[in-house]
Amino acid sequence: MRVFTYILMSFLIICAISVTLSKKLLNSILIFMSYSLVMSIIWMLLESPDLAITEAAVGAGVTSVLFFVTLKKIHAMGGEDGEHEEK
Amino acid sequence: MKKNSAFARWFYGEKDTLLDRVEMKPQPEYQRKESDYQKLLEKRRQLFAQIYDEPNRKLKAFGLMYRIAAIIFCLMLIFIMLMTVSWLPENGNPDNPVNNEVSARYIENGLQETGAVNIVTGMILDYRAFDTFGESNVLFIATVTVLILLRLDPEKKAKIKKKIPLYQKPLDEMTVEEAEAHDRVYEPKNDLILQKVAGFLVPIIIIFGIYVILNGHISPGGGFSGGAIIGAGLILYLNAFGFEKTERFFTEKTYKWTCFGALSFYCIAKSYSFYTGANHLESGIPLGTPGAILSSGLILPLNICVGLVVACTMYAFYVLFRKGGF
Numbered sequence: 001m002r003v004f005t006y007i008l009m010s011f012l013i014i015c016a017i018s019v020t021l022s023k024k025l026l027n028s029i030l031i032f033m034s035y036s037l038v039m040s041i042i043w044m045l046l047e048s049p050d051l052a053i054t055e056a057a058v059g060a061g062v063t064s065v066l067f068f069v070t071l072k073k074i075h076a077m078g079g080e081d082g083e084h085e086e087k
Numbered sequence: 088m089k090k091n092s093a094f095a096r097w098f099y100g101e102k103d104t105l106l107d108r109v110e111m112k113p114q115p116e117y118q119r120k121e122s123d124y125q126k127l128l129e130k131r132r133q134l135f136a137q138i139y140d141e142p143n144r145k146l147k148a149f150g151l152m153y154r155i156a157a158i159i160f161c162l163m164l165i166f167i168m169l170m171t172v173s174w175l176p177e178n179g180n181p182d183n184p185v186n187n188e189v190s191a192r193y194i195e196n197g198l199q200e201t202g203a204v205n206i207v208t209g210m211i212l213d214y215r216a217f218d219t220f221g222e223s224n225v226l227f228i229a230t231v232t233v234l235i236l237l238r239l240d241p242e243k244k245a246k247i248k249k250k251i252p253l254y255q256k257p258l259d260e261m262t263v264e265e266a267e268a269h270d271r272v273y274e275p276k277n278d279l280i281l282q283k284v285a286g287f288l289v290p291i292i293i294i295f296g297i298y299v300i301l302n303g304h305i306s307p308g309g310g311f312s313g314g315a316i317i318g319a320g321l322i323l324y325l326n327a328f329g330f331e332k333t334e335r336f337f338t339e340k341t342y343k344w345t346c347f348g349a350l351s352f353y354c355i356a357k358s359y360s361f362y363t364g365a366n367h368l369e370s371g372i373p374l375g376t377p378g379a380i381l382s383s384g385l386i387l388p389l390n391i392c393v394g395l396v397v398a399c400t401m402y403a404f405y406v407l408f409r410k411g412g413f
Contacts, residue, residue, distance in 0.1 A: 049307035050207050053299065057315035062401050065322055069408040 005045055011038050025076050029067045036060040202374035202383035203304035211309070212386045212393075216357045219310075223353065223393055226400040227346055233404060239411030278327070285327035292320035300394040304383045310393025317394065318401025325402075330410065339412075342399050349392040356385055 015035040022028050036059030043052035071077050089095060096102040176183045193210055203209035211219050293316075300313030325333045363370040375382030406412075 048207075050205075050309060050312060053308055053312035054315060057312055057319055061319040062315060062322070062404070065319075066404060066408055069405065073408070 001045070005042070008038055008042055008045075012042070025071055029064055029071070032067075033060050033064045036063075198377055201386065202377050203386050204377050205304055205307060205309075207307075208303045208309045208386060208390070209383070212303075212389045213384075216360075216389065219389075219393060220350075220353055220357060222311075223350060223396045226396055227350060230342075230346075230400050230403045230407075233407045237407045237411050241412065281327045285323050289320050289324045289327075292323065293317055296320060296394075296398070300390055301380060301387070303390040304386045305378060305380070310390040311397055313390075314394035314397025315401060317398040318405075321398065321402045322405045325405065330406075337402065342403055345395055345399050349395045353389055353392045356388065360385055 012035060015031050015038065019028050019031045019035070022031060036055055039059065040052045040055040043049070043055055068077075093102070093104065097104055193206060193214065197206045197209045198204065201209035201213040203213070296313045296315075296317035298313075299308035299316060300310055303309035303313065321333070321337070360370060360372070362368075370384075372384045374384050377383070381387070
């Protein structure tokens with residue numbers, strides 16, 4: 001179990017660094033989402049399931065959705081929105 | 088040689104043939120135009136810049152300094168934080184200042200005094216219920232702030248709705264503003280996969296959220312986590328089926344009255360409980376048997392209140408971000 005915790009912790013650090021380094025905002029949000037998921041598993045291992053549920057629902061769910069909506073509003077999603085902007 | 092010919096006159100020095108024909112007049116002094124001068128200077132500067140790479144060198148130096156400063160700042164921050172951590176007491180040591188009589192009382196007498204099997208819920212909704220009340224109010228105030236920032240004028244919205252009838256143009260031919268207005272008014276893209284998956288998942292998510300709220304005093308969970316789950320389910324439903332479907336049961340009025348009712352019920356119930364507790368009166372609220380759903384006094388209704396406020400807040404955030412109004 002200890003090894004598993006260490007693997008998760010190193011994954012957290014990798015996620016935190018790659019969020020800042022990734023060029024696309026969409027990728028940053030997805031990495032941030034996975035960060036929250038791993039964090040909720042770590043809460044589980046630290047024997048606080050209350051926090052784990054909240055982290056999974058708020059961190060991975062609602063916050064990321066709000067980020068997505070903001071990206072769509074500022075036309076930073078790429079794809080179709082970019083084409084609309086050119087016209 | 089004829090005496091009066093032009094040549095003879097010139098020969099004898101009577102007439103200068105070049106007079107009036109080839110003459111040196113005083114000319115105005117040559118002045119370079121200002122723009123030409125600037126152009127020349129610019130050319131010269133560019134040449135120098137090409138040779139010595141002047142502006143780029145400054146930029147590069149600034150970038151280098153910026154990076155070095157950032158790295159030094161980060162290292163100092165890490166150093167300060169690690170220093171602070173090294174001053175903290177060892178994790179799990181029984182002599183830590185955290186393990187004082189307060190937490191001992193929570194752990195030993197929590198079950199008898201609050202009737203909640205889950206000590207965490209017993210703590211945040213009984214001993215420290217006032218903190219949780221403040222947190223719920225913070226959520227409400229956050230929604231109000233987002234409403235102030237992002238609200239769209241209802242008249243403007245009606246105008247947009249009038250201007251763009253439903254699905255008149257294909258999406259590719261619209262301008263950005265039209266597409267945005269269209270997006271605001273007619274939310275659903277009618278994605279079949281999303282609709283099928285949402286139809287299957289949303290009931291499960293919402294029932295799980297209700298379960299988490301109602302079992303807050305027995306198993307892990309509680310108002311905040313359950314409310315967040317329900318809010319996420321509502322957002323998924325909205326994404327799949329659009330505003331027309333959700334507005335049948337959730338409008339601005341619903342939000343207003345749900346939040347108002349939940350917060351005021353929380354305030355009144357907890358004020359009563361604090362009043363009787365401080366004056367050593369009988370509160371008259373039975374604690375019930377620990378482990379049953381209807382037990383632990385006020386904790387269950389307070390959990391429902393917090394859950395309602397959180398679910399409404401999550402949904403309202405999403406709607407305000409998406410559409411600028413309910």
